[in-house]
Amino acid sequence: MTIQTPHAQLELSKSGMLHNYKHFRSKLKDSTKMLILVKANGYGHGAVDFARVMEEAGADYLGVAFPVEGVELKKAGIKLPVLVLTSGTENYPEIIEYGLEPGMPNIEALRRLRDELRKAGRTAYPVHIKLDTGMHRLGFMEKDLPALLDFLRETPEIKVQSIYSHLAASDESQHDEFTLGQIALYEKMSSRILEVLPYRPIRHILNSAGIERFTEYQYDMVRLGVGIYGISAVDDSQLRPAAALRCPILQIKELGAEDGTVGYGRHGKLGPGIKHTATICVGYADGVNRHLGRGNAKFCVNGKLVPTIGNICMDMCMVDVTGVDAKVGDTVTIFGENPSARDLAGILDTIPYEIFTSVAKRIKRVVVE
Numbered sequence: 001m002t003i004q005t006p007h008a009q010l011e012l013s014k015s016g017m018l019h020n021y022k023h024f025r026s027k028l029k030d031s032t033k034m035l036i037l038v039k040a041n042g043y044g045h046g047a048v049d050f051a052r053v054m055e056e057a058g059a060d061y062l063g064v065a066f067p068v069e070g071v072e073l074k075k076a077g078i079k080l081p082v083l084v085l086t087s088g089t090e091n092y093p094e095i096i097e098y099g100l101e102p103g104m105p106n107i108e109a110l111r112r113l114r115d116e117l118r119k120a121g122r123t124a125y126p127v128h129i130k131l132d133t134g135m136h137r138l139g140f141m142e143k144d145l146p147a148l149l150d151f152l153r154e155t156p157e158i159k160v161q162s163i164y165s166h167l168a169a170s171d172e173s174q175h176d177e178f179t180l181g182q183i184a185l186y187e188k189m190s191s192r193i194l195e196v197l198p199y200r201p202i203r204h205i206l207n208s209a210g211i212e213r214f215t216e217y218q219y220d221m222v223r224l225g226v227g228i229y230g231i232s233a234v235d236d237s238q239l240r241p242a243a244a245l246r247c248p249i250l251q252i253k254e255l256g257a258e259d260g261t262v263g264y265g266r267h268g269k270l271g272p273g274i275k276h277t278a279t280i281c282v283g284y285a286d287g288v289n290r291h292l293g294r295g296n297a298k299f300c301v302n303g304k305l306v307p308t309i310g311n312i313c314m315d316m317c318m319v320d321v322t323g324v325d326a327k328v329g330d331t332v333t334i335f336g337e338n339p340s341a342r343d344l345a346g347i348l349d350t351i352p353y354e355i356f357t358s359v360a361k362r363i364k365r366v367v368v369e
Contacts, residue, residue: 008247008282008334009364012049016240020228021057023238024211033202033221035061035083036228039069043229044287044356045243046365048076053367054228055080063223067091070100083128083162086138092116096125101161105130105138107147110158117157126161131189133165133182133205142189149196162202162221163190171209171233179210183217209233231352236342244336245287245359248329249278249301252321262318263310267294276322278306280332283315287358288334289348293317297347300333301326 025034036059037043042050051062051073063083064070070082071094087095087102089112095102096116104110104127117125129148132139140148152160165186169175186205194200203219208227211218212234227233230241255262255275262268262277278301282288293312298305299319306319319332335341341352348354 007362007364008245008286009366010045010359011244011246011336012045012053012365012367013240013242013244014053014367014369016230016242017050017053017228018057019240020230020242021054021059021224024208024222024224024227025058027211027215028218028222031220032218033060033204035059035063035204035221035223037063037223037225038073039063039065039085040357041069041361043226043353044359045229048073048078049365049367050242051076051078051080060221063225067095067098067100067102070095071098074098074100081126085130093120096120096122101126101128103128103130103138103164105132106140107144107151110148110151110155114155114157123156124159125157126159128162128164129160129193129201131163131165131186133185133189134178135166135168135182137166139165140189142185145189145192149193152193153196159199160193160197160201162204163193164204164223165189167205167207167210167214170207170213173213176213179214183214226353229352229356231342236340241336241340243356245282245334245363246331246336247280247282247334248331249326250281250316250328251279252326252328253277253279261310263293264313265311268310268318274322275309275320276324276326277309277318278321278326278332279316279318281316282334283313283317285314286360286363287355288312288317289344289358291348292344295320297344298339300336300338302330305339 036054038047038051041047062080065086070084082100084100085103092113130139132141170179202221204221206222208225211222230239232239284290290312293308295307298307304324306321309318309320341355344355345352
């Protein structure tokens with residue numbers, strides 16, 4: 001493939017997305033709903049494009065981190081309900097205007113939302129109650145339940161659409177006892193809320209790793225995050241990359257030892273023999289971490305993995321294509337199937353999430369079949 005643009009693009013694989021969706025869907029009961037997380041610009045993949053594919057696939061809900069992300073989806077015409085996980089305390093007029101459904105982590109947030117709903121003359125507005133079962137980030141703790149229950153009894157402006165919590169370590173088997181403790185506490189706390197409501201909200205606690213490893217606790221809905229993007233807590237080979245970052249070769253140089261070095265700081269040592277280097281149009285401003293330079297990472301050119309040479313620049317970097325059939329305009333894959341985002345994450349001692357979300361906004365997102 002040859003990219004006919006001077007810059008990189010992130011190819012979103014529709015077939016990969018749908019494969020991953022069906023993989024997780026197959027683990028669930030027919031009645032279990034699926035919420036797809038598209039926060040952080042769809043984990044860097046492009047929230048609107050990803051949301052459209054998930055809407056077509058049959059997802060029941062979308063999840064975002066902040067109201068601005070939900071507004072973007074609604075302005076783009078996305079019809080699925082959107083849960084705002086971190087709704088804050090000052091954005092409720094906008095949330096109400098766009099019909100977003102806020103996550104409620106404490107009584108103060110609920111009171112502020114209630115006051116805005118009264119101003120707007122709204123009743124039975126859907127909210128999602130966040131319970132803290134051990135993550136200790138956001139949410140009602142067990143000691144907070146009496147105040148919460150009193151509030152819910154006396155506030156017709158609020159309708160509890162769902163009750164949820166978040167597992168802290170469901171992907172790590174050494175913490176399984178802790179995870180099961182979280183689930184048990186969630187069962188206890190959510191059941192207390194159900195007792196005071198005249199209707200039955202959705203319950204959900206499983207994330208991607210939870211769906212794979214604790215499927216029996218799927219409740220009424222699950223939240224699929226990094227799994228839909230191709231990362232598994234059990235076996236990545238069961239999934240497909242949802243995206244590939246690719247860019248064209250801008251120039252190829254034939255260099256000898258007498259040419260000395262390549263790149264900033266002269267860290268790309270040429271040494272004996274002839275080297276062929278290719279300059280490609282991605283750099284650290286595009287999300288290609290500087291620590292991937294100096295031969296630490298290999299990218300794919302025409303089916304061959306080739307090492308970086310020299311430092312990663314802001315807008316470009318160089319790779320050693322010696323012995324590889326390569327020409328100007330040929331495509332270089334930074335991550336996709338080979339190397340994968342997990343491969344790059346391993347080099348950087350981080351997680352694939354960071355690789356995905358580091359892809360800059362100036363990189364064009366393109367849906368391919």
